[in-house]
Amino acid sequence: MPWTLNSERPIYAQIIERIQLEIISGHYSPGAKIPSVRDLASEAAVNPNTMQKALTELEKTGLVSSKRTSGRYITEDVLMIQSTKKKIATDYINEFLDRIKQLGFEKEEIVELILQLSREDET
Amino acid sequence: MSPILECRNLSKSYGNKTALSNINLSLERGKIVGLLGPNGSGKTTLIKLINQLLVPTAGELLIDGKPPSVATKKIVSYLPERTYLNDWMNVTDIINFFADFYEDFDRSRAYDMLSSLGIEPGDRLKTMSKGTKEKVQLILVMSRRAKLYCLDEPIAGVDPAARDYILSTIINNYAEDATLFISTHLISDVENILDDVIFLQNGQITLTSSVDEIRYKQGKSVDGLFREVFRC
Numbered sequence: 001m002p003w004t005l006n007s008e009r010p011i012y013a014q015i016i017e018r019i020q021l022e023i024i025s026g027h028y029s030p031g032a033k034i035p036s037v038r039d040l041a042s043e044a045a046v047n048p049n050t051m052q053k054a055l056t057e058l059e060k061t062g063l064v065s066s067k068r069t070s071g072r073y074i075t076e077d078v079l080m081i082q083s084t085k086k087k088i089a090t091d092y093i094n095e096f097l098d099r100i101k102q103l104g105f106e107k108e109e110i111v112e113l114i115l116q117l118s119r120e121d122e123t
Numbered sequence: 124m125s126p127i128l129e130c131r132n133l134s135k136s137y138g139n140k141t142a143l144s145n146i147n148l149s150l151e152r153g154k155i156v157g158l159l160g161p162n163g164s165g166k167t168t169l170i171k172l173i174n175q176l177l178v179p180t181a182g183e184l185l186i187d188g189k190p191p192s193v194a195t196k197k198i199v200s201y202l203p204e205r206t207y208l209n210d211w212m213n214v215t216d217i218i219n220f221f222a223d224f225y226e227d228f229d230r231s232r233a234y235d236m237l238s239s240l241g242i243e244p245g246d247r248l249k250t251m252s253k254g255t256k257e258k259v260q261l262i263l264v265m266s267r268r269a270k271l272y273c274l275d276e277p278i279a280g281v282d283p284a285a286r287d288y289i290l291s292t293i294i295n296n297y298a299e300d301a302t303l304f305i306s307t308h309l310i311s312d313v314e315n316i317l318d319d320v321i322f323l324q325n326g327q328i329t330l331t332s333s334v335d336e337i338r339y340k341q342g343k344s345v346d347g348l349f350r351e352v353f354r355c
Contacts, residue, residue, distance in 0.1 A: 002287055007344030010335040042291045046315045047155055
């Protein structure tokens with residue numbers, strides 16, 4: 001199945017996010033080998049050069065590293081994966097806070113609402 | 124390395140009607156480039172010039188450094204906008220025909236793609252739907268190990284599910300240093316596989332850009348930009 005990519009933002013940025021998610025969600029485990037550029041591009045139905053660019057960017061963050069001849073691997077640094085996870089969660093929450101504030105909620109009200117909803121969810 | 128395709132001040136007129144006017148264009152190797160423009164903008168004329176089905180009125184065009192000739196046809200794999208195959212032939216006949224004709228034709232690749240798309244090699248073209256015929260033609264074209272693929276409206280008659288397969292086939296089947304030149308107006312379907320796009324309007328190039336640059340600078344897809352630029 002081609003990956004679902006939205007049409008407004010650069011494709012390579014969306015590929016990076018998608019692979020990051022696959023790493024932090026455990027779809028790829030630490031130290032795992034990731035498929036070749038060509039295979040990933042074909043799966044995602046994106047241009048191989050764009051996929052290459054996204055993977056190169058991911059290498060810069062350290063989440064992915066390439067071993068000269070044998071391909072690309074996910075980092076074994078679990079702490080780095082954890083901190084990426086936390087960073088992405090923070091981004092999501094900030095985005096959420098921005099939107100919910102536009103509705104006119106105060107901080108305390110937001111916290112109260114979240115607690116209430118999570119209690120309902122448990123029961 | 125030199126570009127795979129170079130056009131210098133290329134013009135083509137039909138009588139007093141100008142189809143292409145002063146085109147300057149250079150295609151790098153290893154890229155997938157979309158040639159986008161409304162009907163009558165000159166897309167097919169440009170592709171026909173590359174394949175020597177038309178000759179320029181002015182200017183020149185070089186493929187791998189050479190003017191269009193038998194030598195360039197050996198390295199250019201061309202999907203025309205309409206079918207030219209004899210419809211009494213079955214798929215195996217046509218594959219043999221192509222294998223005879225083109226040194227770079229890879230039979231096993233052709234048969235692999237046929238079976239993935241559920242097309243029987245014994246079927247005659249005559250008995251096939253329009254979409255299936257188009258798939259067969261695209262398989263033939265992508266089974267060559269060419270340096271430049273020119274696809275004129277490759278997915279127009281094919282259903283959306285097969286489009287996905289065809290696009291991934293295209294990605295899987297061109298060599299890394301080969302270039303794909305795809306003319307289409309089904310932009311949203313192909314834009315994720317393109318490196319660069321060229322907008323053609325009234326026979327002139329109005330934009331050359333990478334897809335991600337358009338998204339980054341304009342905050343919209345190529346499809347969105349196209350609809351805006353060519354609004355009727």
